[in-house]
Amino acid sequence: MTATTEELMDLEEALARFDPVMGLEVHVELGTNTKMFCSCPTEFGAEPNTQVCPTCLGLPGALPVVNEIGVESAIRIGLALNCEIAEWCRFARKNYFYPDMPKNFQTSQYDEPIAYNGYLDVEVDGRTFRIEIERAHMEEDTGKSTHVGGATGRIHGADYSLVDYNRAGIPLIEIVTRPIEVPGHLSAAVARAYVAELRDLIVALGVSEARMERGQMRADVNLSLKPTGAKKLGTRSETKNVNSLRSIERAARFEIQRHAAVLASGGTIVQETRHFHEDKGTTTSGRVKEEAEDYRYFPEPDLVPIAPSREWVEQLRATLPELPGARRKRLAADWEISEFEMQSVVNAGALDLIEATVAAGADAASARKWWLGELARAANEQAVELAELPITPAHVARIVVLVAAGELSDKLARQVIEGVLAGEGDPDAVVAARGLKVVSDDGALLAAIDEAIAANPAVAEKIRGGNHAAAGVIIGAVMKATKGQADAAKVKELTLSRLA
Amino acid sequence: MSAITREEVAHLARLSRLALGEAELDHFAEQLDAIVGAVARVSELPTDDVPPTSHAQPLTNVFRADVVRPAGTPVLERAEVLAQAPAAEDDRFRVPRILGED
Ligand SMILES: [Zn+2]
Numbered sequence: 001m002t003a004t005t006e007e008l009m010d011l012e013e014a015l016a017r018f019d020p021v022m023g024l025e026v027h028v029e030l031g032t033n034t035k036m037f038c039s040c041p042t043e044f045g046a047e048p049n050t051q052v053c054p055t056c057l058g059l060p061g062a063l064p065v066v067n068e069i070g071v072e073s074a075i076r077i078g079l080a081l082n083c084e085i086a087e088w089c090r091f092a093r094k095n096y097f098y099p100d101m102p103k104n105f106q107t108s109q110y111d112e113p114i115a116y117n118g119y120l121d122v123e124v125d126g127r128t129f130r131i132e133i134e135r136a137h138m139e140e141d142t143g144k145s146t147h148v149g150g151a152t153g154r155i156h157g158a159d160y161s162l163v164d165y166n167r168a169g170i171p172l173i174e175i176v177t178r179p180i181e182v183p184g185h186l187s188a189a190v191a192r193a194y195v196a197e198l199r200d201l202i203v204a205l206g207v208s209e210a211r212m213e214r215g216q217m218r219a220d221v222n223l224s225l226k227p228t229g230a231k232k233l234g235t236r237s238e239t240k241n242v243n244s245l246r247s248i249e250r251a252a253r254f255e256i257q258r259h260a261a262v263l264a265s266g267g268t269i270v271q272e273t274r275h276f277h278e279d280k281g282t283t284t285s286g287r288v289k290e291e292a293e294d295y296r297y298f299p300e301p302d303l304v305p306i307a308p309s310r311e312w313v314e315q316l317r318a319t320l321p322e323l324p325g326a327r328r329k330r331l332a333a334d335w336e337i338s339e340f341e342m343q344s345v346v347n348a349g350a351l352d353l354i355e356a357t358v359a360a361g362a363d364a365a366s367a368r369k370w371w372l373g374e375l376a377r378a379a380n381e382q383a384v385e386l387a388e389l390p391i392t393p394a395h396v397a398r399i400v401v402l403v404a405a406g407e408l409s410d411k412l413a414r415q416v417i418e419g420v421l422a423g424e425g426d427p428d429a430v431v432a433a434r435g436l437k438v439v440s441d442d443g444a445l446l447a448a449i450d451e452a453i454a455a456n457p458a459v460a461e462k463i464r465g466g467n468h469a470a471a472g473v474i475i476g477a478v479m480k481a482t483k484g485q486a487d488a489a490k491v492k493e494l495t496l497s498r499l500a
Numbered sequence: 501m502s503a504i505t506r507e508e509v510a511h512l513a514r515l516s517r518l519a520l521g522e523a524e525l526d527h528f529a530e531q532l533d534a535i536v537g538a539v540a541r542v543s544e545l546p547t548d549d550v551p552p553t554s555h556a557q558p559l560t561n562v563f564r565a566d567v568v569r570p571a572g573t574p575v576l577e578r579a580e581v582l583a584q585a586p587a588a589e590d591d592r593f594r595v596p597r598i599l600g601e602d
Contacts, residue, residue: 210563
């Protein structure tokens with residue numbers, strides 16, 4: 001039996017005493033029009049069991065036929081991950097008896113994956129880590145079970161389950177890393193960065209939207225600990241279906257702390273699957289892992305082998321777009337920023353926005369300043385993504401141009417942004433409607449200054465006596481009178497010459 | 501000598517989520533053993549120079565275009581589909597609770 005509450009060791013202590021070793025298995029649902037082995041549609045959110053046919057329901061006599069785009073996508077993913085592409089490989093049946101597959105097996109690949117021996121570089125804290133890819137193979141998704149009854153909706157305590165097979169048979173690519181050993185304090189961050197990089201790569205390839213909240217991309221986090229400096233790997237746990245980047249980091253940290261507590265108290269880690277709970281950031285025991293031989297894999301007799309010709313592979317290689325890592329390097333060079341600064345751009349979700357703002361005529365430094373400053377603050381306040389703000393890169397570029405031309409001060413520019421975000425129209429409309437324009441006309445400024453001097457005779461006397469710091473009072477009064485549209489430096493200069 | 505033990509049948513039954521009684525374990529072990537024995541006769545043939553194969557025909561790369569079944573193609577009606585199952589609820593297949601699954 002597994003304990004219901006888990007003992008945890010302090011993370012710092014755990015990392016001082018043990019080295020974590022991780023493995024990540026990521027499933028990507030391809031965005032094909034049809035399923036992997038039948039021509040059923042794959043639309044998300046359809047009515048239950050309306051996208052099914054004899055093949056994906058496993059009815060007797062139905063025969064599967066491979067979706068060419070599924071294979072093509074798998075090869076392109078493999079190539080983008082620097083993998084070798086198999087010259088010949090087969091599908092295999094993975095036999096098991098849960099009702100999420102009506103066939104009683106999942107069509108997958110076993111010892112002949114279509115792609116193998118690759119890598120993906122990820123950056124964390126300004127350092128590059130090479131994550132080695134063991135394999136990427138093709139398989140099919142399972143049906144969706146809803147558990148009814150029971151306290152939590154989890155299977156434990158559920159009375160029965162309801163199954164929708166719309167998802168059964170949608171093409172999946174499973175991407176498996178080799179063991180990842182990085183400095184312990186970075187391991188959770190590296191796990192997250194790898195999945196984020198993989199997601200960006202998948203999106204760049206156009207093979208899937210890879211939306212984790214829709215389950216189009218899900219990660220299993222395998223983790224074991226070994227005493228600091230030891231060679232021999234410990235027993236691992238497999239935390240299944242972790243569905244957000246943040247959760248990957250939390251699941252890895254939790255398992256490090258849990259394993260450390262078990263090992264330090266002389267206990268042993270059971271090889272088992274674990275469930276991650278988003279709400280608490282904890283994992284609980286799932287089932288004890290079946291051995292590979294229990295799945296009785298054998299070559300799928302209904303599907304003939306896949307033998308991608310080298311010509312085809314090269315044709316597909318030629319379709320690869322610029323990949324996210326290369327793009328970031330290119331833009332960092334163009335914008336003259338460090339990799340570290342580029343990371344904060346990426347983390348803020350501002351890469352595409354800044355690139356588009358620059359393309360619309362802004363200089364990179366200003367584009368970066370507005371998106372990471374004023375706009376990031378606004379997004380944060382409204383708890384939305386930067387890209388969801390009701391302002392476009394073209395708007396921001398226009399504001400940058402107005403500031404560069406001296407028509408807006410930074411302060412006025414912030415008011416323009418506020419107006420655009422409030423739905424008052426594009427920057428020019430907001431400037432016109434709010435009457436925002438830098439007042440640089442000396443006559444108008446002098447009138448305001450004279451008025452301020454008349455209203456503050458004592459201050460004026462101090463300035464005449466050489467106390468230039470006292471000019472702040474006059475400047476403040478003038479800025480107020482001009483609604484902040486005057487150039488403060490100019491006001492100071494005029495005030496001092498007036499009272500010289 | 502039996503190739504299939506009673507323990508192996510019990511293990512298989514567990515994987516298959518089948519509750520087999522003591523008498524059934526004996527019964528199926530005997531039956532499966534007879535089946536394996538019959539199939540094993542194939543290995544008596546001289547196959548040293550026959551390469552292993554998983555498929556009857558030497559075909560590769562049989563693909564289908566990624567096109568949703570054309571309009572008008574008969575598809576299964578949901579009611580018809582669900583009627584094949586022992587139980588259905590909320591337009592879905594109703595299945596027993598599965599131990600140890602998530
Ligand atoms: Zn189908």
